[in-house]
Amino acid sequence: xxxxxxxxxxxxxxxxxxxxxxxxxxxxxxxxxxxxxxxxxxxxxxxxxxxxxxxxxxxxxxxxxxxxxxxxxxxxxxxxxxxxxxxxxxxxxxxxxxxxxxxxxxxxxxxxxxxxxxxxxxxxxxxxxxxxxxxxxxxxxxxxxxxxxxxxxxxxxxxxxxxxxxxxxxxxxxxxxxxxxxxxxxxxxxxxxxxxxxxxxxxxxxxxxxxxxxxxxxxxxxxxxxxxxxxxxxxxxxxxxxxxxxxxxxxxxxxxxxxxxxxxxxxxxxxxxxxxxxxxxxxxxxxxxxxxxxxxxxxxxxxxxxxxxxxxxxxxxxxxxxxxxxxxxxxxxxx
Amino acid sequence: xxxxxxxxxxxxxxxxxxxxxxxxxxxxxxxxxxxxxxxxxxxxxxxxxxxxxxxxxxxxxxxxxxxxxxxxxxxxxxxxxxxxxxxxxxxxxxxxxxxxxxxxxxxxxxxxxxxxxxxxxxxxxxxxxxxxxxxxxxxxxxxxxxxxxxxxxxxxxxxxxxxxxxxxxxxxxxxxxxxxxxxxxxxxxxxxxxxxxxxxxxxxxxxxxxxxxxxxxxxxxxxxxxxxxxxxxxxxxxxxxxxxxxxxxxxxxxxxxxxxxxxxxxxxxxxxxxxxxxxxxxxxxxxxxxxxxxxxxxxxxxxxxxxxxxxxxxxxxxxxxxxxxxxxxxxxxxx
DNA sequence: GGCCCTCATTACATCGATGTAACGTGTTGC
DNA sequence: GCAACACGTTACATCGATGTAATGAGGGCC
Numbered sequence: 001x002x003x004x005x006x007x008x009x010x011x012x013x014x015x016x017x018x019x020x021x022x023x024x025x026x027x028x029x030x031x032x033x034x035x036x037x038x039x040x041x042x043x044x045x046x047x048x049x050x051x052x053x054x055x056x057x058x059x060x061x062x063x064x065x066x067x068x069x070x071x072x073x074x075x076x077x078x079x080x081x082x083x084x085x086x087x088x089x090x091x092x093x094x095x096x097x098x099x100x101x102x103x104x105x106x107x108x109x110x111x112x113x114x115x116x117x118x119x120x121x122x123x124x125x126x127x128x129x130x131x132x133x134x135x136x137x138x139x140x141x142x143x144x145x146x147x148x149x150x151x152x153x154x155x156x157x158x159x160x161x162x163x164x165x166x167x168x169x170x171x172x173x174x175x176x177x178x179x180x181x182x183x184x185x186x187x188x189x190x191x192x193x194x195x196x197x198x199x200x201x202x203x204x205x206x207x208x209x210x211x212x213x214x215x216x217x218x219x220x221x222x223x224x225x226x227x228x229x230x231x232x233x234x235x236x237x238x239x240x241x242x243x244x245x246x247x248x249x250x251x252x253x254x255x256x257x258x259x260x261x262x263x264x265x266x267x268x269x270x271x272x273x274x275x276x277x278x279x280x281x282x283x284x285x286x287x288x289x290x291x292x293x294x295x296x297x298x299x300x301x302x303x304x305x306x307x308x309x310x311x312x313x314x315x316x317x318x319x320x321x322x323x324x325x326x327x328x329x330x331x332x333x334x335x
Numbered sequence: 336x337x338x339x340x341x342x343x344x345x346x347x348x349x350x351x352x353x354x355x356x357x358x359x360x361x362x363x364x365x366x367x368x369x370x371x372x373x374x375x376x377x378x379x380x381x382x383x384x385x386x387x388x389x390x391x392x393x394x395x396x397x398x399x400x401x402x403x404x405x406x407x408x409x410x411x412x413x414x415x416x417x418x419x420x421x422x423x424x425x426x427x428x429x430x431x432x433x434x435x436x437x438x439x440x441x442x443x444x445x446x447x448x449x450x451x452x453x454x455x456x457x458x459x460x461x462x463x464x465x466x467x468x469x470x471x472x473x474x475x476x477x478x479x480x481x482x483x484x485x486x487x488x489x490x491x492x493x494x495x496x497x498x499x500x501x502x503x504x505x506x507x508x509x510x511x512x513x514x515x516x517x518x519x520x521x522x523x524x525x526x527x528x529x530x531x532x533x534x535x536x537x538x539x540x541x542x543x544x545x546x547x548x549x550x551x552x553x554x555x556x557x558x559x560x561x562x563x564x565x566x567x568x569x570x571x572x573x574x575x576x577x578x579x580x581x582x583x584x585x586x587x588x589x590x591x592x593x594x595x596x597x598x599x600x601x602x603x604x605x606x607x608x609x610x611x612x613x614x615x616x617x618x619x620x621x622x623x624x625x626x627x628x629x630x631x632x633x634x635x636x637x638x639x640x641x642x643x644x645x646x647x648x649x650x651x652x653x654x655x656x657x658x659x660x661x662x663x664x665x666x667x668x669x670x
Numbered sequence: 671g672g673c674c675c676t677c678a679t680t681a682c683a684t685c686g687a688t689g690t691a692a693c694g695t696g697t698t699g700c
Numbered sequence: 701g702c703a704a705c706a707c708g709t710t711a712c713a714t715c716g717a718t719g720t721a722a723t724g725a726g727g728g729c730c
Binding site for chain 1: 337382383384385386387389390395397404405406407408410411412414415418419422427428429430431432445446448449450451557558559562587588590591594613614616617618619620621
């Protein structure tokens, strides 16, 4: 059987509470006593029972991270950063996938309320409706990304500005017919809307008239879905001068399609993505993209979360993460 | 304050234990009573406290998944599958990253012993030494991948056979000088050794003499590291006929280098990977690779884990997952 | 020397859910 | 009509750690 405080106390010749005091370090314990207790803990190979501790003081040391799909490089990189940063600060991370399924988001909420979780970092997809529950008796929540409603603390990259800057960068290379891939398909993703808006703003500045036929919707933001959408598009339309994909994953799918069709990047078409996932640098050709520090996203989210644990009533806060247009081979200036 | 069984019991006019009985469904509860209790639970928006439940019955409903690096597509896809399958069976998943740091693996063990975790699925890297702890007072463990020691239940893909088959497939296209990328660099990865062995076996069958200069080591199994290793290699050696990368991630790094140098794939060199990550299909050109069902890996791991929870003493089991050589553009037969 | 004060340590209750064993009810059998 | 029997329900103890309030010992001060 596993050793408990009681066992340690008996072996050290003290009371259970003293053992607890040694572990927590709040209540002072005399040197010799502390030493005996530590010896006993080592000897019995004592490990505290986190369920008991969690029950007693209402906190478990676990936070949940909810992402649409861990299989996506973007989600995976965010998860990686969050796990790493959280770990450094002594938190464990429970991963939940919401998929495109709203019921999962609901389950998630109830699980979050079950006290095994001290906080929740949520990267919403559809959510706007389910997040209404925020604040009922949920632990603190921090949202990642663009969300229309102001429901909780939030960390995001300014999608409008970034999409605008990227479009301007493409325009500056002399490309006129700039298409975007990833516009809201069926369900309206907030990010899709914002990035489309930034694109639109930039067109205005560039003096390029809006052209509906250059806005390519895409059901999901995956390479697969992007490849299908682009294939269908190219079957029915001329090749644009540039293609701005709303995520790198889509850009990678697009690259594959373009290559199969013998459309050269960047000679025939400039290609840009968004997110700067690890593989963007190794795409063929390497991918121009909107880059931002994912570690920073993670650490800011965690900071907001822990601060919110202290003060549940303070004003809501929004942290914007800097971004940068990284120009790589896929948009090199034409000759 | 959050509602507890007591509150529900009071409202329903029964004892707390009856509420518990309704939830657990083991002890029979009469229809009307059950109904009153369920009403009360709904009205109070009752959510059970999992810490308390975990303390009482020694299980938390959480399993841990420990991977080297979530940022890697391979790890991410495995994590995705595990989370999905686990969720279907009512488990939550806590993610731990071991990185290349053995101390993390140790921390992980002690965390796993802290009772917030009912089981552990571990994809080891260096571990052979740390896993010695398995069995002390750890929860059930299932290992993923190749491990030399027989410490616990295990799910794996037969790396030797797969590497052999892939090498044979490359040989069958008429390529003679077949190189491998990813051989054990500094620390000895078990998988690297096994895949190298399969490669060696195949060379024998093909009647191709072993050539040390075709075995390219690589420090980490990342695109980055692969790109560096291959660049250095090509600076000092002629271009091989074929290159078998021990992971798709490395192959993607290799593709990028080959493209930059104007070495055509598959015309000048055939390229193959291992793992069949999502992006392999969208690489330019699409990547020939060793494919296996990651969902199956996850479900088998979970099956072994849950069965091990029932019977901690049974014999150790090893489940091999079928693999398949998927031939794509990167190894198309020469003219 | 006696009193008080400090500071480490202790006994006990508590967090919330649930297994155990005892306890009513209402039913069946003779 | 009374004993025996189900079956649902209850009181209580328990899981392990920790906050609270009380206890004890030791030291300093007058």
